[in-house]
Amino acid sequence: MGYSSNPYAQYYGGQPGMAAGFSPGQVAGQQTGYKMPSFQAAPQDVPGMLPLEQSYxxxxxxxxxxxxxxxxxxxxxxxxxxxxxxxxxxxxxxxxxxxxxxxxxxxxxxxxxxxxxxxxxxxEIEYDYPFGAAPGLSAYPSR
The missing domain is CATH 2.30.30.100 (SH3 type barrels.)
Structure with missing residues (x-):
């Protein structure tokens, strides 16, 4: 039977310094108030399209x-x-x-x-407020 280099990796996902079953916001049964920051991916620019939800x-x-x-x-x-x-x-x-x-x-x-x-x-100029359906942007493919 072979052993992995870190026998505890299955308990804490291989992250050093993490106790089994605890996330960074927990300490032995209590919350510390620290939350891991969550990030949303920024929408990518698509050639030939205007960025969505941006009025510049x-x-x-x-x-x-x-x-x-x-x-x-x-x-x-x-x-x-x-x-x-x-x-x-x-x-x-x-x-x-x-x-x-x-x-x-x-x-x-x-x-x-x-x-x-x-x-x-x-x-008259072409302009539609960018939030929601924008019929003036119909010349550009939808995402």
Whole structure:
């Protein structure tokens, strides 16, 4: 008959320092008040989908890709221009940036979100509050 390297592993799952039948929150028949922290896995980002239950400017801009927008930005400590307005078609948006293309000049702008004040649209925007059923997100596959 062979013996394992730890004969008590069957009682406490092989964790050193654990008494048989006791969890970290128990001491010989009484609760210590210490609870093991439980963690929920963060939802993973799926390419081509907006994160669920998150309402961020970047996601709203992504929903409105292809629309004409006016973007207002402030650049502190800039002697030439403190505030600037960009008008163009939303091509892409990320956590820290926005890409606009100006249909009049063909110029493309890579704008940093840190400078963003607000955005206006001359048409209705796509936006549904992210909690619960969101029909406006139907272009994106469900998780």
């Amino acid at each position: 400017v970047e996601n709203i801009l992504r929903l409105n890709r292809g629309k004409l927008a006016t973007v207002y930005m402030t650049f502190e400590n800039n002697r030439e221009w403190n505030a600037k307005i960009f008008k163009g078609i939303i091509e892409a948006a990320g956590r820290d940036h926005l890409i606009l293309s100006d249909p009049q000049t063909g110029k493309r702008y890579l704008l940093l979100m840190v400078y963003l004040d607000y955005v206006t649209f001359d048409e």
